[in-house]
Amino acid sequence: MASGDEEKGKVDLLEDNRIDSGIDSFKSLTKDEHYSKPTQELNPDDGDAKDKLDSVTEERNDSAYTSSSITVDNITVILKSCLTPGSDDTENAETHNDHKEQEVNPLTTITDDGDTILHLAIIHEAVDFADQLIKLFPKEILNLQNNLYQTPLHLATYLDLPPVVRRLVERGASLALQDHDGNTPLHVACEQGRGECASEMTRDIPPSQLILVLEAQNWRGITCLHLATLRRRHRLMKVLIKKGAYLNAQEGTSGKTPLHMAVELHDVTAVTLLLNKGANVDAAMFNGCTPLHLAVGRQDATIANLLCHSGADQMIRNMEDETALDLADGNDDILALFPFDDIQISGRSVVGVNF
Template sequence: MTSRDCSKDDLLEGTRMDSGIDSICPMLKSEEPREPSGDFSGPRDKLSVAEERLDSAYGSSSITVESLSEIVQDCALSSPAEEQTQELSEQENLLTTITEDGDTILHLAIIHEDILIALELIHLFPKEVLDIQNNLYQSPLHLATYLNLTDVVKGLLEKGASLELQDQDGNTALHAACQHGRTDCAAEMTRDVSSSTLAPILETQNWRGLACLHLAVLNRQHQVMMLLMKKGTDLNIQEGTSGKTALHLAVELRDITSVKLLLNRGANVDAAMYNGCTPLHLAVGRQDTAIANLLCQSGADTMLRNMEDETALDLADGNDDILALFPFDDLQISGRSVVGMKLS
């Protein structure tokens, strides 16, 4: 599994139009409106791993940084409330209007990577508005993380934006940071957060059953992995489909760096999947001598059996390098290795 950074250029590939923009301000009205090409009329496959656009509005030529700036300047909530109550009410409604695609103006400012405008809006908005999710269930924090806007992430968190919100794939903003290697954003999300508050977020699984550490491992995000480890993430949490731990995933990827990081931090070398396979079963089954050797040096139990009643040795398939890792592999009874025999 590989990751692909969600960048501004990627977003420009979106062809859907902000058909709800007219409700925000006439200056954002497109001369030639286009119909949205996406269909949100029914539930989406939560297990889909297809790359998503961050926002359908990104392809709109009618939305510019200048127009966003004008809106904020025109709608700045700085006048005394007792003097212009009605005007302020109208301005607040304008700033929090949601487009047909579910975006607030804050979503749009972040997508256009206008940090100053985004920070001004964060200052103006109450917490409830900061947590509005668009049609892809992305909050402003999700979008700022995808685009690696660390200052915006920091501003949102300081204002109380939620870390618990999940997008249409079940990913929190921290999931996104782990998947795409947004180390600075992840650092902001985990900074000054109590372990009791952070633990449930670290353990949250997306719709594919993956927690933050799983995504970091699958995408070889070693810096993020180290950050999560320092924050006390559960190294042995199992993903929801087959019960693999981060160590199983690292072994499958043949990522010896991740394997070493996990073992050095105390990951369970003998953790079993739902089918009973340990990381050593996977390494031997893949004929990966280097990782199998590393696991054995870390104390892996070579006698553990999976649900097929196989030890890791049974999967060696005559590989002399693998067999050399097992003690007494040359001792046989009735032509069968003692290590591989099932004791009655």
């Protein structure tokens, strides 16, 4: 049994080697035991790790929700089954069972924030160590979510670690699990502009599986294509569209399609891309507004012209019974797009006809 001084030394050693990554304390998987430092040191740059993870680790929620049947109680059993009989790890596990005073294996430890050692290795960008853990752990643990519902794949994507993303995907890590904002790892890639990570996640995935991820909406009803459009990630938009993203998906708040969002942002490049790929130029929001309504309402003659040349119906009325022309508000450049002098009789124009 360790003495009081020895216990204090362990605590001091642990505190000295922590970095500020949102990790407050450790809890063992069994009661009345102590956390043991991993034999392999994680040596991140303290400042970089903190800056990169400010939005990942702040305001953690105390939740027991996980992505599978893995729990604090059975993770040790699962890991033991992965170890080769007769190995040092197995012998250590047996010795641990015989001697309750012995420290718990850090591989089977979960922090108060719900992070496994794999989460921590990725947080500290210890790529080689993370690679070894990915080889060791079964798929169920690769998909374990922390208290923010982030899997290791979420964190590897956020921190822009394509080799770790590739290894996780190869080992069967789920692309469909959602974090506390409802974002899948692919949502994170689109929001943060992690193009290489997105490529690794979509490269060899069967279309039948990938389409479910592409159509997944976060808690705001936003798909990956919506996010890429909102963040002006044009290259990512091309990747998603090539992989089969639905061009006319409506977000859950107001029914905007990616084309509506591109128009609102005055993003001519995105509007042109979406139109060229076949987006519905007359898609209506929940209030009946088409992209042309939005372009005219924002006095954007350039995009209004693009939409008209792509066949936009200028006479569609929204829920307020307004056409796009009603929103022109005297803008001559926009008014010039509308044929309000095409008086016809029996289908023939009478403009310029002398009566």
